Amino acid sequence: MSDESSMNTTPSFLRRLLNTPLGDLVRGRFSGCLDTKAVVAEAGLPEELNLVVRRVVVGTRLSRVERVEVAHELVDHFMDGMAEGVSASGLIEAFGDERVAAKLIRRSMQRKRSVFARGVRQTVRAGVLCVGVVVVLYLMLAIKHRNREVRIEVDYVAMLNAPTEASDPSDRSWPEIREAITTLRGLAGPLPDELMHVDREISKIVSASLSEAPAPWIDAELGPPAQRSDDDDVEAARVDRFFEAAQPALERLRSAAARPLLGFPLAAGGSKDPADRAFFGMDGAAPGVDSSTGSEGDAGEFHDSILTLDFPYFGSVRLAARLLAADARRAVVEGDDARMVADIGAMLELAEQTRQPSIMIAQLVGMSMERLAFTVVLDLIAALPENIDDRSMLALAEMIRGLDDERLGLEMAGERWFFLDIAQRIYSDDGEGDGSLSIGSSVVDMLGTPSGNLGPEQLTSGTGAFLLGPIVAELTLGRAEATRIWMNLMDSAEEQASKSPWEIDTAPLGLIDEIPRQAMNDEFTHMIRYFPINLLVPATESLVFTSGAVRLERDLVLTVLELEMTRRRIGGWPDTLDELEFAAGGEPVRDPFDGSAVRYLRRDGRPLIYILGPDRDDDDGRGMGSVGPGSGGWRDLRRGGLAGSSKQWGLVRAPGNAEPDGDIVVWAAGRE
């Protein structure tokens, strides 16, 4: 017996396991019956015959089951020959050409296969071929995409910070705002430990003060809001004490507002300035830590990008504006209308500072501060006009008239930089403004995040995403095309924002590359192709209407100021708005629904200004009923004043069920 045979008479368990058909395994038998070597070895043939059998069997390239069958056949044949006394060499000579034998045996065995078996093998073969083709294509794509180089050449964060860096420190308002609020924190006690909670405490005091007399004109007209805030529960005496003690700090806020720019140094994680970090309670975290990941400053491709910037000062400047708004109201109640004018002016200047850099969120915060200032003026003239002398009236009118359309306009430069900054980090650079997505693997991972929450963590994890990345990268838009679409979106937003509200065309705002935005989220192919535009594009429609609302509210304030000055001049409310002189220029505010002058009437001796409402029909100032869609019905629309109906503005009218019958009062005097 040969060595081979002896070796295989006791095959290892693993060998038997690997050579056992699945059926036997299911039955718990480790037969090892597919082991061709064992079959040959067990026969005990001379080694030269063993080798012939094995070479022929291997040469057939048949399945293991078929090989075993052939091996048995040949072994039997040789053993019969040996039994007949034929020598091994004689048998080998009689056998014929091994290669020819293997080839013929292969063909004939293949013919023996059943139709089903042939079908299965053909299918498997085709499948393997397809997989092979896919793998080759994938590898080509992977090599193509992973070899492309990303070049981060422009420091857009530095560009955003350039005005601050170039400014004289004495021109920056932020340090003084920070110091003023720090002082105010000391006045709000007893205080919680957390700084954010301290500011919340100040905010509660401000809210309580804002809800005190004089009541907002809308509350006087329509009654108090259905739900009042818990903030209103602050004791009145505490509010008084706070504002009395706060005057020096408020004066510092007014002083800060008079400076040319805010000067907050933008950085990932908020600020690198120790004074700022202490102010925001970030002492425990290392500077440059990305707040979105909580990780150290190195945020992969997005390290030091606009995407990682935090704007903690927004809360502080908004708090400053609210403090000034509350103080303006208190000043008029106290008969100090000059202080009120100073407070309103400071609010508008802080808003202007906040609008820079011109990223969307900064502009929205700035707009909200401007609208707060307008609301204060409207409330005060409605409730306490007698406490505002002519000089203050004129000062207010001049100040607000100075807010021209350019000053209140929408600027998307920061949003353009935002995309360009991301583009230079996620696209390769061919040197001519084009390239392809270079982190496709992360893209898939991000697209798998339903919230579409864009952040470095989502962009750098996921094995499955890594493998699919090159394919996705091939399917997404190139850098030049994506940049072109983004810039078109920004152009469109700026163009529509420059129009009057009744001329705004929302259709182009709802499209990305001629495709409805909703489809970007609903259709997977669009989600892939238009990444990352579909995830990054801001709600430009809302931004455009908000921008339009700020300009209209400015005009409304000017109209109301002119109305009050006319009353003083003629000794009573005019019969029509045509009696307003607008000596310094201007005209009555336009109705956002039809572009004509707003409607004016006197009801019970009180003047009332209203707009048409979504039905674009004049209902003689009658408000719409309270019944409507949603939990609040038409209540929000009725209480929203001029800007509350902004979603219904524009050339394209909202669906029929969103057109309540009735008008919207946008200002009413509190007395005859």
Add this chain to the structure above:
Amino acid sequence: MRIERELMRGAGPVAVLSLLSHSEMYGYQLVETLTERTEGTLEMGQSTLYPLLYNLEAKGLVRSERRVAENGRTRKYYAITGKGETRLATDQKQWQAVTDAMQTLGVVSGKLMTPGLAIA
């Protein structure tokens, strides 16, 4: 005398079917019997026989069965099927016709064997 390959390709299956029409046989037995009965004329090596058998099996003309033989070893035995017998009858007629034609032409001479290979 060795037969040309092309001629063997036609004669081999008929010869094997003819042998199996009398009794089942295993591979080595078939080779030996063919060689012996044809005095080496239709001798074929394993490299020819087994593919031939597999082809016949694929066509359903023979069937095989592996079982223990008298000497205690397992062997694979081949037997002709009904379909194989029908095919054999057809092939015999054709061979007869060919041989008759060859005789007429003087290509072959002498007595013809009765259909099939005579078994002693």
